[in-house]
Amino acid sequence: MNKDSKIYVAGHRGLVGSAIYSILQQKGYTNLVGRTHAQLDLLDPVAVRNFFDSEHPDVVVLAAALVGGIMANSTRPADFIFHNLQIQQNVIGEAYRHNVSKLLFLGSTCIYPRMAPQPMREESLLTSPLEATNEPYALAKIAGMKMCHAFNRQYGTNYIAVMPTNLYGPNDNFHLVGSHVLPAMMRKIYLAKCLLDSDHQALLDDLRRRPVEGIAAEADYETVAQILSSRFGIQGSELLLWGTGTPLREFLWSEDMASACVYMLENVNAEGGDLVAGETRIADTNFVNVGTGIEHSIADVAAMVSDAVGYSGKIRFDATKPDGTPRKLTDPSRLHRLGWHHTVELAEGIKRLYDWYRAN
Numbered sequence: 001m002n003k004d005s006k007i008y009v010a011g012h013r014g015l016v017g018s019a020i021y022s023i024l025q026q027k028g029y030t031n032l033v034g035r036t037h038a039q040l041d042l043l044d045p046v047a048v049r050n051f052f053d054s055e056h057p058d059v060v061v062l063a064a065a066l067v068g069g070i071m072a073n074s075t076r077p078a079d080f081i082f083h084n085l086q087i088q089q090n091v092i093g094e095a096y097r098h099n100v101s102k103l104l105f106l107g108s109t110c111i112y113p114r115m116a117p118q119p120m121r122e123e124s125l126l127t128s129p130l131e132a133t134n135e136p137y138a139l140a141k142i143a144g145m146k147m148c149h150a151f152n153r154q155y156g157t158n159y160i161a162v163m164p165t166n167l168y169g170p171n172d173n174f175h176l177v178g179s180h181v182l183p184a185m186m187r188k189i190y191l192a193k194c195l196l197d198s199d200h201q202a203l204l205d206d207l208r209r210r211p212v213e214g215i216a217a218e219a220d221y222e223t224v225a226q227i228l229s230s231r232f233g234i235q236g237s238e239l240l241l242w243g244t245g246t247p248l249r250e251f252l253w254s255e256d257m258a259s260a261c262v263y264m265l266e267n268v269n270a271e272g273g274d275l276v277a278g279e280t281r282i283a284d285t286n287f288v289n290v291g292t293g294i295e296h297s298i299a300d301v302a303a304m305v306s307d308a309v310g311y312s313g314k315i316r317f318d319a320t321k322p323d324g325t326p327r328k329l330t331d332p333s334r335l336h337r338l339g340w341h342h343t344v345e346l347a348e349g350i351k352r353l354y355d356w357y358r359a360n
Contacts (some may be wrong), residue, residue: 011064019258084140169254195236245299291330
């Protein structure tokens, strides 16, 4: 990959895609291509083919996907499998037809079985049933990764895949319903702090910047407070979060994830069915976990976020709501063997994310 290689980052405005795009710019890559959803609908095969016909990228980073937390996955299972399969089919297919020299596919560690041995190693893939709450999304990501591996084996392509743990960072989605656990938790705790401090202006400003369905832009403070309490369990002195608080989760700063992706693009290649970096060869695979190998309970994460936000109210957990997978810790040793390690620990990352949230 040369500094003037044309690199198409699909999903360049998303959480990981934007970080990858930024790091590539910082490293001196001068021929980057990105398209918003309005400019290019990746669900439309004709539009995707026309894009590849006109742009002819040398390298593709497939970071575009429909993503969400437990509630979104539970209520929109058809969307999560159909949209992601369609995006992957279109982009990977056109990458092959247009002789793209390298492709990086972003998956997720939700590909592993619900009761996979911990920490999760790549060898655990497809050894037992998936977690039911995100099975459609996981199946789509497994299909995408396997498609890349199959192309490598049959056609000698250079398509590699990374399976990140739970990500968080700048440009995250802070939607109260559809986002992942950490950004949703951070926003809920911040809104609870606004209520506790009776900071009417900060509360209303937040909801106008990031609208919440069912809360009108012109709603007054009392109406907003009532809706936040009844729909989301957000009150001033008390906040109700989903689940028991006991599941263990691993979190990776999105810019660390982007660093790992660029490292893979620059240093790791698929050769037939293997991954190769210098003298290191990992046989019969095209994917690696990307994570920290460190886990925290959801309750402990809530305490870290409360500390960063400065919220002094009480946090309770609603055990009638689903927890998801009890434990989900990656084994990143394959990636360590290939030469990359994370740099940002969770407490520091949470502080950075809160600073970004307040500034944006």
